[in-house]
Amino acid sequence: MSKTWPMVPLKEILTPVSRPENVNPQDTYRILGAHWYAKGLYIKDVRTGSQIQAKHLFRVEQGDFVYNRLFAWKGSFAVATEDNHGCYVSNEFLCFTINKNIAEVDYLFKYFSRALIWDEALSLSSGGTPTSRNRLKEEKLLSIKIPLPPLSEQQRILAKIEELAKKIKEAYEFRQQAIEKAEAVLLSASNEAFKKQKGWTEARVSDFCEHPQYGYTASATMESIGPRLLRITDIQNGQVNWDTVPFCQCPNPKPYFLQKNDLLFARTGATTGKSFLIRECPEAVFASYLIRLRVKQLVIVEYLYKYFQTPLYWTQIIGEKKGTGQPNVNGKKLANILVPIAPPQEQNRIVTYLDNLQSKVDELKRLQTETQKNLDALMPSILDKAFKGEL
Numbered sequence: 001m002s003k004t005w006p007m008v009p010l011k012e013i014l015t016p017v018s019r020p021e022n023v024n025p026q027d028t029y030r031i032l033g034a035h036w037y038a039k040g041l042y043i044k045d046v047r048t049g050s051q052i053q054a055k056h057l058f059r060v061e062q063g064d065f066v067y068n069r070l071f072a073w074k075g076s077f078a079v080a081t082e083d084n085h086g087c088y089v090s091n092e093f094l095c096f097t098i099n100k101n102i103a104e105v106d107y108l109f110k111y112f113s114r115a116l117i118w119d120e121a122l123s124l125s126s127g128g129t130p131t132s133r134n135r136l137k138e139e140k141l142l143s144i145k146i147p148l149p150p151l152s153e154q155q156r157i158l159a160k161i162e163e164l165a166k167k168i169k170e171a172y173e174f175r176q177q178a179i180e181k182a183e184a185v186l187l188s189a190s191n192e193a194f195k196k197q198k199g200w201t202e203a204r205v206s207d208f209c210e211h212p213q214y215g216y217t218a219s220a221t222m223e224s225i226g227p228r229l230l231r232i233t234d235i236q237n238g239q240v241n242w243d244t245v246p247f248c249q250c251p252n253p254k255p256y257f258l259q260k261n262d263l264l265f266a267r268t269g270a271t272t273g274k275s276f277l278i279r280e281c282p283e284a285v286f287a288s289y290l291i292r293l294r295v296k297q298l299v300i301v302e303y304l305y306k307y308f309q310t311p312l313y314w315t316q317i318i319g320e321k322k323g324t325g326q327p328n329v330n331g332k333k334l335a336n337i338l339v340p341i342a343p344p345q346e347q348n349r350i351v352t353y354l355d356n357l358q359s360k361v362d363e364l365k366r367l368q369t370e371t372q373k374n375l376d377a378l379m380p381s382i383l384d385k386a387f388k389g390e391l
Helices: 069-074 105-111 115-124 138-143 151-193 301-307 311-319 331-335 344-386
Strands: 007-009 014-017 020-022 028-034 041-048 056-059 065-068 077-079 093-098 145-147 201-204 228-230 263-266 275-277 284-286 290-293 338-341
Touching: 014 138, 028 065, 065 069, 065 105, 069 115, 077 105, 105 151, 105 344, 115 138, 151 311, 151 344, 263 301, 275 301, 290 331, 301 338, 301 344
Parallel strands: 228 284
Antiparallel strands: 007 145, 014 093, 020 056, 028 041, 065 077, 065 093, 201 338, 263 275, 263 290
């Protein structure tokens, strides 16, 4: 900590303010909540007075320093914005005006945006465990001392933080753009790979696959009472963690048993049309919101699976979604999907080519994940240095 900066208790910076209002059954109230980790206030609910049990609510004004006593240890500190002005909070929220003659609002907020101060809030809280009614009382908050340089120095620090935050944001954007460009290249390449060429044919899914089969309807349980039950939600980013897939009771599981090279499709919901190729699996059946395909002839399954990732496929499947609410694809429509059929040797070449390209994209994503961890650590480090007088 800079030795030239005085340590000032918050009671010299913050003044408690309370604006209680009687709840009128006929009036409408915008109720605020506070995001954890100093992510700001938000409108949690809009209710009429007749829907509110409390007799009083407390009005918030722009510029108030606000915190939730129950979750101070989770970083529920905020400064009320223009959008929050005139909204209300419960009695678990405390509001303060800030002495702007000695403290910049943003300086105070940045100070309370750090894990170190949340840990201090936890140490000062009382009344329960960290997850049960553990409150940071007003007098405890106001007893906290913070380093407080002159206003000019606070403004310099804030300008430096803003400058560095802008660079971090740009780095995040470059990172995202790199991933998006790589995925776009992969999509374009897969589309080109499946464009019909001389010597190719075309066939519908029904011409070379067994009849599409719907999955088994059962309740899932974590008790090992039968085979595992693979559901749409168990398939994440083209992967399945079989250890977390639940079990089910299935008196006649044989028709539904999954095996290597089965292709599964989501037939409803946000993932409608997405496919998944079974490579290895334990004893498992598939749930009713999935459709199974099994290849009989003409194509190798990896070739077909690659095709089901292309825009050429999605152009067809999107047009087959039914309903104005939750979209769905049925077995009949799936069976009618047209597929370009390359000669066997060419199918293998296409699969190898796209696998190699996918590996490069996956490696880029892995590296970008590592860089994100580094970027995520930058701002906490910057804030730590700022309040030590090292920025």
